[in-house]
Amino acid sequence: MVPLALIQDLSEQTPSKILFLILDGLGGMPHPDVGQSELEVARIPNLDRFAGLSICGVTDPIAPGITPGSGPSHLALFGYDPIRFDIGRGILSALGIDFPIGPNDVCFRANFATVDGSGNITDRRAGRLATEINRELCALLRHIHVPEVEIFVETESGHRALVVFRGEGLSDRVTDTDPQHTGVPPLSAEPTQEDAVPMAQIMNGFLAEASLVLQGQEPANSLLLRGAASLPDIPTLPQIYRLSPAAIAAYPMYRGLAKLVGMEVIETGDTIWDEFETLQQNWEAYDFFYFHVKATDTAGEDGDFNRKVQVLEEIDSLIPALLRLQPEVFVITGDHSSPSALSGHSWHPVPFALYSTTCISDEISEFTERALVRGSLGRFPAQDAMLLAMGHAQKLAKYGA
Amino acid sequence: MVPLALIQDLSEQTPSKILFLILDGLGGMPHPDVGQSELEVARIPNLDRFAGLSICGVTDPIAPGITPGSGPSHLALFGYDPIRFDIGRGILSALGIDFPIGPNDVCFRANFATVDGSGNITDRRAGRLATEINRELCALLRHIHVPEVEIFVETESGHRALVVFRGEGLSDRVTDTDPQHTGVPPLSAEPTQEDAVPMAQIMNGFLAEASLVLQGQEPANSLLLRGAASLPDIPTLPQIYRLSPAAIAAYPMYRGLAKLVGMEVIETGDTIWDEFETLQQNWEAYDFFYFHVKATDTAGEDGDFNRKVQVLEEIDSLIPALLRLQPEVFVITGDHSSPSALSGHSWHPVPFALYSTTCISDEISEFTERALVRGSLGRFPAQDAMLLAMGHAQKLAKYGA
Numbered sequence: 001m002v003p004l005a006l007i008q009d010l011s012e013q014t015p016s017k018i019l020f021l022i023l024d025g026l027g028g029m030p031h032p033d034v035g036q037s038e039l040e041v042a043r044i045p046n047l048d049r050f051a052g053l054s055i056c057g058v059t060d061p062i063a064p065g066i067t068p069g070s071g072p073s074h075l076a077l078f079g080y081d082p083i084r085f086d087i088g089r090g091i092l093s094a095l096g097i098d099f100p101i102g103p104n105d106v107c108f109r110a111n112f113a114t115v116d117g118s119g120n121i122t123d124r125r126a127g128r129l130a131t132e133i134n135r136e137l138c139a140l141l142r143h144i145h146v147p148e149v150e151i152f153v154e155t156e157s158g159h160r161a162l163v164v165f166r167g168e169g170l171s172d173r174v175t176d177t178d179p180q181h182t183g184v185p186p187l188s189a190e191p192t193q194e195d196a197v198p199m200a201q202i203m204n205g206f207l208a209e210a211s212l213v214l215q216g217q218e219p220a221n222s223l224l225l226r227g228a229a230s231l232p233d234i235p236t237l238p239q240i241y242r243l244s245p246a247a248i249a250a251y252p253m254y255r256g257l258a259k260l261v262g263m264e265v266i267e268t269g270d271t272i273w274d275e276f277e278t279l280q281q282n283w284e285a286y287d288f289f290y291f292h293v294k295a296t297d298t299a300g301e302d303g304d305f306n307r308k309v310q311v312l313e314e315i316d317s318l319i320p321a322l323l324r325l326q327p328e329v330f331v332i333t334g335d336h337s338s339p340s341a342l343s344g345h346s347w348h349p350v351p352f353a354l355y356s357t358t359c360i361s362d363e364i365s366e367f368t369e370r371a372l373v374r375g376s377l378g379r380f381p382a383q384d385a386m387l388l389a390m391g392h393a394q395k396l397a398k399y400g401a
Numbered sequence: 402m403v404p405l406a407l408i409q410d411l412s413e414q415t416p417s418k419i420l421f422l423i424l425d426g427l428g429g430m431p432h433p434d435v436g437q438s439e440l441e442v443a444r445i446p447n448l449d450r451f452a453g454l455s456i457c458g459v460t461d462p463i464a465p466g467i468t469p470g471s472g473p474s475h476l477a478l479f480g481y482d483p484i485r486f487d488i489g490r491g492i493l494s495a496l497g498i499d500f501p502i503g504p505n506d507v508c509f510r511a512n513f514a515t516v517d518g519s520g521n522i523t524d525r526r527a528g529r530l531a532t533e534i535n536r537e538l539c540a541l542l543r544h545i546h547v548p549e550v551e552i553f554v555e556t557e558s559g560h561r562a563l564v565v566f567r568g569e570g571l572s573d574r575v576t577d578t579d580p581q582h583t584g585v586p587p588l589s590a591e592p593t594q595e596d597a598v599p600m601a602q603i604m605n606g607f608l609a610e611a612s613l614v615l616q617g618q619e620p621a622n623s624l625l626l627r628g629a630a631s632l633p634d635i636p637t638l639p640q641i642y643r644l645s646p647a648a649i650a651a652y653p654m655y656r657g658l659a660k661l662v663g664m665e666v667i668e669t670g671d672t673i674w675d676e677f678e679t680l681q682q683n684w685e686a687y688d689f690f691y692f693h694v695k696a697t698d699t700a701g702e703d704g705d706f707n708r709k710v711q712v713l714e715e716i717d718s719l720i721p722a723l724l725r726l727q728p729e730v731f732v733i734t735g736d737h738s739s740p741s742a743l744s745g746h747s748w749h750p751v752p753f754a755l756y757s758t759t760c761i762s763d764e765i766s767e768f769t770e771r772a773l774v775r776g777s778l779g780r781f782p783a784q785d786a787m788l789l790a791m792g793h794a795q796k797l798a799k800y801g802a
Binding site for chain 2: 029030032037058062063064065066067068069070071072073082083086087089092093109227342345346347348349369370373374378379
């Protein structure tokens with residue numbers, strides 16, 4: 001890949017505008033009951049026409065065969081090597097609930113869990129606890145006091161929570177206490193580096209207190225911590241690409257990720273038309289827009305083929321309005337695939353089309369997995385998307401004389 | 402490429418089965434007398450149908466333009482970087498004759514050669530010596546004694562032999578004595594690292610003795626050593642992918658390579674139907690099968706277009722039986738190309754098709770070089786094959802949240 005320092009050297013500020021429409025979990029696969037994918041079934045004439053004007057392909061967010069989480073797959077789309085810039089689970093949990101992460105924070109994803117009389121875990125998700133009870137238990141856990149460390153215990157949803165330790169000299173080089181399977185007791189946190197010894201002690205002290213607090217609160221009588229992570233040291237899009245980027249996203253985690261890479265996050269509503277309204281109002285103020293739509297992924301994860309088709313058809317109706325804004329570069333892709341046949345994220349490559357007046361269009365006639373891959377981009381790393389967009393927006397100076 | 406440590410983190414043991422049918426030297430090119438490749442001429446309806454159900458492409462085993470030996474090309478198929486994991490020529494020679502390599506061994510490929518009265522090499526292959534004479538000379542060379550070192554001298558075939566030095570503290574950091582051209586004397590072995598000084602002395606001592614033993618044995622009156630190599634430090638497939646892999650291969654070198662990467666090597670017969678019988682009998686006991694067919698390569702190396710066509714047609718008849726075993730992932734590819742028009746290995750990319758119920762099939766109608774490259778995988782590194790197979794077999798956990 002091209003080193004970020006070189007991209008920074010080549011990047012130039014220009015008035016041209018780049019729009020990334022990211023349809024979360026966009027890619028599908030033929031459903032065994034239907035014989036076609038969601039994109040193949042959906043009536044999406046505007047997307048089909050868009051493909052015809054674009055350079056097309058499918059992306060591997062991480063590498064062929066690897067199913068990405070939303071964190072790394074978004075980083076790849078924004079031009080980062082998703083393996084080198086590994087955002088810890090704790091940070092993603094914090095971003096997901098809009099927690100204001102500070103430089104001295106170590107964040108953990110926490111699970112409420114059930115342990116039996118002998119201390120062995122019987123359920124790592126405490127019977128998929130009601131969020132309301134989660135809130136009550138988090139309130140109790142906030143009373144735990146550890147000297148010189150501020151502790152935040154925040155509800156995500158269900159059995160999921162966020163625990164943040166804030167203080168000088170804390171380290172994220174500690175192991176998980178969640179053993180990832182049942183029939184064994186929670187693990188002790190262990191330092192993986194010398195300077196993390198105090199952090200492991202603080203965690204273990206907190207967890208011992210938490211066990212006392214949660215005693216008798218079956219099924220949520222235990223707390224498991226994993227994915228220790230501090231704020232990553234990541235260069236921002238304004239630094240690398242000299243862009244003024246804006247994020248329009250309804251879900252906290254995507255807003256958090258966008259903030260992490262230096263985007264300005266604009267308040268918006270829940271529907272794609274709310275998001276469009278926000279885009280239109282802010283069109284003049286920025287030169288890069290990350291427009292995130294969650295509903296495609298939700299339908300895929302729910303295994304709801306028909307709903308994913310409907311969502312795609314609704315998005316299709318948005319395309320002419322987006323084109324009327326006349327972005328110099330307009331990319332439509334997903335962060336990963338979420339076929340409803342698999343009810344979850346998958347490793348399948350992700351549909352990608354980039355429209356610009358500077359394109360040599362591939363004349364692909366359909367916006368489907370099978371049609372797009374026949375485009376000139378073929379199957380390629382998602383990490384290339386930013387450079388392609390920057391190039392077509394004429395925001396990159398010549399490399400060498 | 403994805404670091405092996407990350408693949409190890411993501412890999413999960415599941416009941417799904419992966420079958421790699423490796424047709425050695427599979428790829429061809431249009432023969433000037435015929436105007437078509439072997440695959441284009443062969444009647445292979447089952448392979449054609451297989452392509453139609455699969456994701457398709459062609460692989461570069463090492464890199465575009467590079468002709469691979471069987472060692473590195475197999476390593477790439479098994480997911481290793483074939484440049485980083487450089488298996489020395491000496492080890493490949495040892496594997497090729499089923500020599501039981503130990504941890505204190507340094508192996509060399511040896512050539513019987515001819516030197517003239519002034520000690521200059523006149524033929525690096527001793528007139529392509531008869532194997533029978535090779536055996537007699539190896540028996541003579543076994544009488545050479547070096548203190549504290551055990552020496553093995555083993556016939557490969559023709560002018561080719563294996564020499565192994567076994568002892569504490571030996572090193573493979575020594576130069577070849579084979580100058581690779583005629584008109585000059587054999588070289589002295591030189592250490593390339595401080596700790597290899599004793600090894601170079603041992604080699605030079607052995608070679609001086611060998612010259613005396615071979616005196617008057619024209620044309621084989623000299624011995625050249627090259628490709629010093631100890632057992633490589635290579636993580637195994639069970640370690641990286643948590644697989645229980647089995648190898649079904651009739652030829653020693655492939656069995657040796659399979660053992661090197663941690664496969665269990667199952668005894669089998671010489672024909673593809675013997676191999677199929679072995680596969681069927683062991684189907685329940687493993688979750689990854691490397692099924693190797695040599696005859697495609699032999700026909701290609703012999704420059705026998707018609708025989709390669711026949712071999713392909715015979716293999717075609719095996720495909721339905723393999724499909725009936727219902728592997729979750731079934732890959733058909735080669736380790737490299739061996740066009741009969743070139744009578745040897747070549748740099749041409751290698752036909753590849755991966756079938757799985759989780760595929761978005763490319764609807765390619767023919768299993769030929771020209772047709773397969775139009776598939777969604779395009780032209781891609783062979784090293785990606787393992788990750789693709791692991792992904793489609795649903796043996797990889799999600800990367801990141």
